[in-house]
Amino acid sequence: MDDEALERLEARVExxxxxxxxxxxxxxAQAESTPHAWKDPMARSQKKSRFWSRFSVLEALFAASIIxxxxxxxxxxxxxxxxxxxxxxxxxxxxxxxxxxVRAGDEVSLQIVIANRNAVPxxxxxxxxxxxxxxxxxxxxxxxxxxxRESIGTIDPGASxxxxxxxxxxxxxxxxxxxxxxxxxxVPSSNxxxxxxxxxxxxxxxxxxxxxxxxxxxxxxxxxxxxxxxxTSNATENxxxxxxxxxxxxxxQFESSNPKPVAGSTVWDLGDINPKGTRTVTIxxxxxxxxxxDRVLHFTTGTKKKTDPTSIAAPxxxxxxxxxxxxxxxxxxxxxxxxxxxxxxxxxxxxxxxxVRWANNLPxxxxxxxxxxxxxxxxxxxxxxxxxQGFYRSADNTVLFNKETDARFASIEPGQEGVxxxxxxxxxxxxxxxxxxxxxxxxxxxxxxxxxxxxxxAVTSSDRATLQIATDLALSQTLGRLxxxxxxxxxxxxxxxxxWQLQNTANAIADTAVTAVLPPYVTWKGSGTSPxxxxxxxxxxxxxxxxxMTAGASRSASFQLAVTPSLTQVNNVPVILGDIRVxxxxxxxxxPVERPMAPLTSQNGTSPQNAIVIP
Numbered sequence: 124m125d126d127e128a129l130e131r132l133e134a135r136v137e138x139x140x141x142x143x144x145x146x147x148x149x150x151x152a153q154a155e156s157t158p159h160a161w162k163d164p165m166a167r168s169q170k171k172s173r174f175w176s177r178f179s180v181l182e183a184l185f186a187a188s189i190i191x192x193x194x195x196x197x198x199x200x201x202x203x204x205x206x207x208x209x210x211x212x213x214x215x216x217x218x219x220x221x222x223x224x225v226r227a228g229d230e231v232s233l234q235i236v237i238a239n240r241n242a243v244p245x246x247x248x249x250x251x252x253x254x255x256x257x258x259x260x261x262x263x264x265x266x267x268x269x270x271x272r273e274s275i276g277t278i279d280p281g282a283s284x285x286x287x288x289x290x291x292x293x294x295x296x297x298x299x300x301x302x303x304x305x306x307x308x309x310v311p312s313s314n315x316x317x318x319x320x321x322x323x324x325x326x327x328x329x330x331x332x333x334x335x336x337x338x339x340x341x342x343x344x345x346x347x348x349x350x351x352x353x354x355t356s357n358a359t360e361n362x363x364x365x366x367x368x369x370x371x372x373x374x375x376q377f378e379s380s381n382p383k384p385v386a387g388s389t390v391w392d393l394g395d396i397n398p399k400g401t402r403t404v405t406i407x408x409x410x411x412x413x414x415x416x417d418r419v420l421h422f423t424t425g426t427k428k429k430t431d432p433t434s435i436a437a438p439x440x441x442x443x444x445x446x447x448x449x450x451x452x453x454x455x456x457x458x459x460x461x462x463x464x465x466x467x468x469x470x471x472x473x474x475x476x477x478x479v480r481w482a483n484n485l486p487x488x489x490x491x492x493x494x495x496x497x498x499x500x501x502x503x504x505x506x507x508x509x510x511x512q513g514f515y516r517s518a519d520n521t522v523l524f525n526k527e528t529d530a531r532f533a534s535i536e537p538g539q540e541g542v543x544x545x546x547x548x549x550x551x552x553x554x555x556x557x558x559x560x561x562x563x564x565x566x567x568x569x570x571x572x573x574x575x576x577x578x579x580x581a582v583t584s585s586d587r588a589t590l591q592i593a594t595d596l597a598l599s600q601t602l603g604r605l606x607x608x609x610x611x612x613x614x615x616x617x618x619x620x621x622x623w624q625l626q627n628t629a630n631a632i633a634d635t636a637v638t639a640v641l642p643p644y645v646t647w648k649g650s651g652t653s654p655x656x657x658x659x660x661x662x663x664x665x666x667x668x669x670x671x672m673t674a675g676a677s678r679s680a681s682f683q684l685a686v687t688p689s690l691t692q693v694n695n696v697p698v699i700l701g702d703i704r705v706x707x708x709x710x711x712x713x714x715p716v717e718r719p720m721a722p723l724t725s726q727n728g729t730s731p732q733n734a735i736v737i738p
Contacts, residue, residue, distance in 0.1 A: 210241050210243050212317050212318070214239070214240040214241040215237070215238070215239055215240070215241065215245065215306060215308070215317075215319040216237070216238040216240065216319070217235070217237050217305070217306050217319050217320055217321040218235070218236045218238075218321055219233055219234070219235050219302065219304050219322075219323035220233070220235075221233040221234070221323055221325065222325060223325055223326070224325060224326050224327075224328035225292050225300065225325045225328060226327075226328050226329050226331075227292060227293050227295075227296070227327050227329065227330045227331050227439060228291065228293060228330075228331035228362075228439070230261045230289055230290070230291050231292055231325075232288070232289050233287070233289075233290070233323060234285065234286075234287050235250065235252075235285070235288060235304055236283055236285050237250065237275070237278065237283060237284050237306045237319075238282075238283035239279065239280055239282055239283065240280075240281070241280055241310070242280050243280060243310050243311055244278065244280060244311065245277065245278040245306075245308040245309075245310070246277050246310065246311065247276070247277075247308060248274075248275040248276060248277065248278055248306060248308040249272055249273065249274055249275065249306070249307045249308070250271075250272070250275055250286065250304065250305075250306055251270065251305045251306075251307060252270060252271040252288060252302065252303070253269070253270050253303040253305075254268055254269060254270060254290055254292070254302055255292065255294070255302070256437070257292070257293040257294060257425070257436060257437030257438065258290050258291065258292050258293070259291040259292075259293065259437065260290070260291070261289045261290060261291050267436065268290055268291075271288060273286065275306075278308070292327070293331070293425070293426070293437035293439055294327040294330070294437070295327060295330050295439065295441050296327050296330045297326065297327065298326070298327050299324060299325070299326050299327075300324070300325055300326070300327060301322055301323065301324050302322070302323040303320060303321075303322050304320060304322075305318055305319070305320040306318065306319045306320070329357060330357065330439050330440045331356065331357050331358035331362060331439055332354055332355065332356055332357060332358070332362060332365070332396070332424050332425075332439040333354070333355045333357060333440050333442075334352065334353070334354055334355075334367075334422050334440045334442035335352070335353045335355070335442065336350065336351070336352050336420060336422060336442050336443070336444035337351040337352075337444075338350040338351070338420070338444050338446060339446060340445075340446055340447065341446065341447050341448075341449050342410045342418075342446055342447075342449065343448075343449050343450075343451050343452065343583075343584065344411050344412055344413075344414070344448050344449065344451055345409060345411055345451055345454075345584055345585055345586060346409065346451065347378060347407055347408070347409050347585070348407070348409065348410060349405060349406070349407050350405070350406040350408070350420060350444070351403065351404075351406075352367060352369070352403070352404045352406065352422050353402070353403045354367060354396065354402045354403075354404075354424045354440070355400075355401045356396040356397065356398055356399060356400050356401070358398055359398055360398065361395050361396065361397055362396040362426070363395045363426065364394075364426050364427045365392075365393040365394065365395070365396055365424060365425070365426060365427070365439075366390060366391065366392060366393060366424065366426070366427045366434075366435050367390070367391040367404055367423075367424050368389060368390050368391075368422070368424075368434075368435055369389045369390075369406070369420065369421065370389065370420070370421040370423075371388075371389065371408075371420065372410075372418040372420065373412075373418075374410055374411045374416070374418065374448070375408050375418065375420075376408055376409045376410075376411070377406070378407045378408050378409065379406075380405060380406045381404070381405045385432075385433060386433040390433050391404050392427075393424070409585075410446070410448050411448070412448035414448070414449060415447060415448070415449075416447070416448040417445065417446075417447055417448075418445070418447070418448060419443055419444070419446075420443065420444045420446075421441065421442075421443050422441065422442055422444075423435060423438050423440070423441040424438070424439055424440050425437050425438040425439045426439070450484050451484060451584040452483075452485050452489075452572070452582040452583075452584065453481065453482070453483055453484065453485070453489055453535070453568055453570055453584050454481065454484055454584055455480070455481045455567075455568040455584050455585065456479075456480045456481075457477065457480075457564055457566050457588040458477070458478040458480060459475055459476075459477055459588055460475060463480075464588070465587065465588060466589045466590075466591055467588065467589070467590055468591045468592075468593055468712045468714060469549070469590060469591075469592065469593070470592070470593050470595075471502075471549050471550065471551060471560075471592055472548055472549060472550070472551035473548065473549065474507075474546060474547075475547055475548065475549075475590060476544065477496070477544065477545050477546060477564070479494055479496060479524065479542065479544070479545075479566055480541075480542050481494060481535075481540065481541055481568060482538075482539070482540040482541075483535045483536065483537055483538060483539050483540075484538075485537060485572055485582070486537050487537060487572050488534055488535065488536055488537065488572070489534070489535045489570040489571065489572050489582060490534050490535075490570060490571050490572070491532075492532040492533075492569070492570035493523065493525040493526075493532065493569055493570070494523070494524040494525070494532070494543060494566060494567070495522070495566070495568075496521065496522045496545070496564060496566045496567075497519065497520060497521045497564070497565045498520040498521070498522070498547065498563070498564055499520065499562065499563040499564075499565075500549075500563060500590075501557060501560070502550050502560040502561070502562065503520065503547065503549065503550070503562050504548045504549060504551075504554075505517060507546075507547050508520075508522070508545065508547040509547070510522050510523075510528075511544045511545045512524065512528055512529045512543060512544075513528050513529070513543060513545055514527075515545070522545050524543045529543065535570070549590075549592050552595050552597065552628070556629065556674075556675055557592070557628075557629055558629065558630070558674045558675070559629075559630060559674075559711045560591075560592040560629055560630075561589055561591045561592060562589070562590040562592075563588075563590075564588045564589070564590065565585065565587050566585060566586045566587075566588075567583065567584075567585045568583065568584050568585070569581060569582065569583045569584075591711065591712045592629065593630070593709050593712055593714075593716050594627060594628070594629040594630040594632055594674075594707070594709050594716060595627075595628040595629050596625065596626070596627055596628075596632075596635075596705045596707065596716070596718045597625070597626040597628065598623060598624070598626075598703070598705055598718075598720045599624045599626070600621065600622070600624075600700075600703075600720075600723045600727060601621070601622045601624075601727065601728055602620075602699065602723065602725070602727040602728045603622070603728065604618070604619055605618040605620055605683065606618045607686075609729070610732065610734065610735055610736065610737050611686060611688045611697065611734075611736045611737070612736070612737055612738075613688050613689065613690050613692070613693060613736060613737070613738055614687065614688070614690075615687065615688075616646075616685050616686070617685065617686050617687075618648060618683060618684070618685045618686075619683065619684050619685075619686065619699065620651070620681055621681065621682055621683070621684055621700065621723065622680070623667060623680050623681075624677065624678070624679040625637060625669060625672075625678050625679070625705065626676075626677045627672040627674060627675065627676050627677070627707075628674070628675065629674055629711075630674055630709050630710060630711035630712065631671075631673050631674050631710040631711065632671070632672050632707040632709055632710060633670070633671045633707065633708045633710060634670070634671075634706075634707060634708045635669035635670060635671070635672055635705070635706070635707040636667065636669060636705070636706050636707070637666070637667040637669065637703070637704070637705050638664055638665065638666050638667075638702075638704050638706075639664070639665045639700040639701065639703040639704075639723075640662070640664055640700070640701050640702040641665065641684070641701075642699075642701060643663075644686060644688060644692075644697065645684050645685070645686050645699060646684065646685040646686075646687070647663075647665070647683075647684060648682075648683035648684055648685050649683050650680075650681075650682045650683075651681055651682060652681065653680040653681050653682060655667060655668045655669070655680060656680050656681075656682045658682075665682065665700070667680050669707075672707070684700075686699060686725070690738075692736040693735075693736050693738055694735050694736065694737075695735060695736055696725055696726050696734045696735055696736075697724065697725050697736060698722045698723070698724050699723045699724060699725060699727075700722060700723040701722045702722075703719070703720040703721070703722060704717060704718065704719050705718045705720060706718075
């Protein structure tokens with residue numbers, strides 16, 4: 124073999140004929156990446172081995188079991204709920220047959236059918252019926268019937284059950300009602316509870332009661348208005364335990380009603396109403412607002428709850444009344460001490476100046492105008508009333524302004540404004556005790572205007588204000604000598620016992636305290652038997668913490684002081700306690716009050732000769 128190879132090589136070198144040329148392939152560049160490090164061919168297999176070595180055989184079996192059960196559960200659920208197997212909730216039919224419209228208060232019969240189209244029985248089957256709010260038992264309409272649960276037992280494959288359920292439904296006309304029926308059951312070899320349900324829908328065709336609300340379409344702001352609400356029975360039997368509940372808009376002030384409410388100002392007990400019978404409630408109140416404001420009154424009637432006789436269990440009818448607030452034809456506003464507000468607070472005996480501000484808001488003249496301001500309150504000092512350009516009629520505590528007392532009221536032109544004034548006081552501190560004292564002011568203005576066709580019509584308006592009297596706190600102080608010279612002697616100490624007695628004559632108060640400041644020549648000696656009296660050296664302040672006091676209550680406390688007069692005080696009466704103040708929170712007027720008191724001097728409880736300082 125080697126000789127033949129050498130001979131062929133020699134022939135090619137010498138170029139002899141018959142020699143075979145070797146076929147060469149052209150060279151081409153081939154990109155190759157050079158590794159940065161030597162690769163261990165066993166590394167990957169070792170890495171895989173390390174991954175599986177992390178788990179033990181038992182752990183691997185446990186993981187496989189979990190995967191198996193999850194997969195089995197998923198498959199079982201798909202088979203059950205897909206409807207492709209013999210067990211499916213889609214193969215259980217629940218149907219409810221009943222009227223499409225229901226007359227409120229009448230007995231309604233519902234036919235319920237539950238059919239089993241599964242290949243397995245329905246075990247421990249329950250039928251659950253959920254009724255709308257206000258449904259009552261047909262045996263006793265006073266008993267609520269929110270739901271019914273009936274045990275059916277077993278429904279075999281291909282079988283069905285039929286039940287008839289009766290109920291009395293209530294509601295307002297036109298309102299839809301829904302009854303939901305649910306079948307709860309189990310299947311063999313499973314603890315799961317399956318449900319199939321259906322909803323029955325109907326509409327209340329007629330309510331057993333109707334509400335009619337009558338009022339003005341336009342009311343004058345600040346002027347009393349009547350609202351009449353009539354409840355009529357459309358039922359064939361008695362409506363028992365009926366209530367009327369109202370909802371007022373913002374700006375409405377309830378004044379009175381006939382009959383009176385049984386709860387607040389919005390609930391009336393109508394009792395039992397016979398078929399075709401009626402009940403009427405008349406409400407009187409005042410609407411306030413800007414010109415053109417819309418207001419809506421809402422009323423609901425129905426049977427009362429057994430657990431709460433002021434709430435409606437089953438609404439039977441509802442009605443709204445819309446009206447518009449108009450600007451007063453002739454406006455009147457009360458300003459107390461320059462403040463136009465509903466409530467003003469003053470101290471007892473304080474002079475109160477009242478401004479009655481009036482204006483003609485009509486485009487026509489108003490004639491024969493009369494303004495009457497009535498004052499009501501036992502604490503009013505009737506002898507202090509000064510009517511100005513009016514007349515005080517003491518028989519009913521009314522201040523009158525008319526054309527006889529003031530010529531302006533004979534005729535008030537369109538847009539004309541004016542002010543009428545009077546003043547009064549409350550009774551002073553020495554005139555008795557009054558609990559929750561206040562004075563009510565009610566102003567009423569009326570006049571005549573010429574309408575179209577020359578017809579004279581009356582125009583009226585009114586306004587109210589309340590004057591609240593803050594509580595009257597009286598502090599009496601007594602000074603009793605314990606030791607030392609009397610009269611007081613220069614550079615010589617005299618000790619006293621100071622006794623404070625606080626009297627609350629009017630309103631209940633809280634956080635009550637009495638404070639006083641010691642002059643530099645007075646020394647604190649202790650509170651004795653009154654632990655609620657303390658002394659602060661920094662401010663040289665004595666504080667008596669009283670706390671709560673009822674109207675008419677009285678409290679007292681004592682403490683000891685020492686007085687050492689100076690030469691500059693000879694022939695003078697020294698102050699023992701200065702800057703005395705009583706502070707509290709008045710629960711009636713719901714505001715803090717503060718009363719400064721007269722200083723305590725050596726004159727207290729002794730003769731003038733013993734009160735002065737001697738050398």
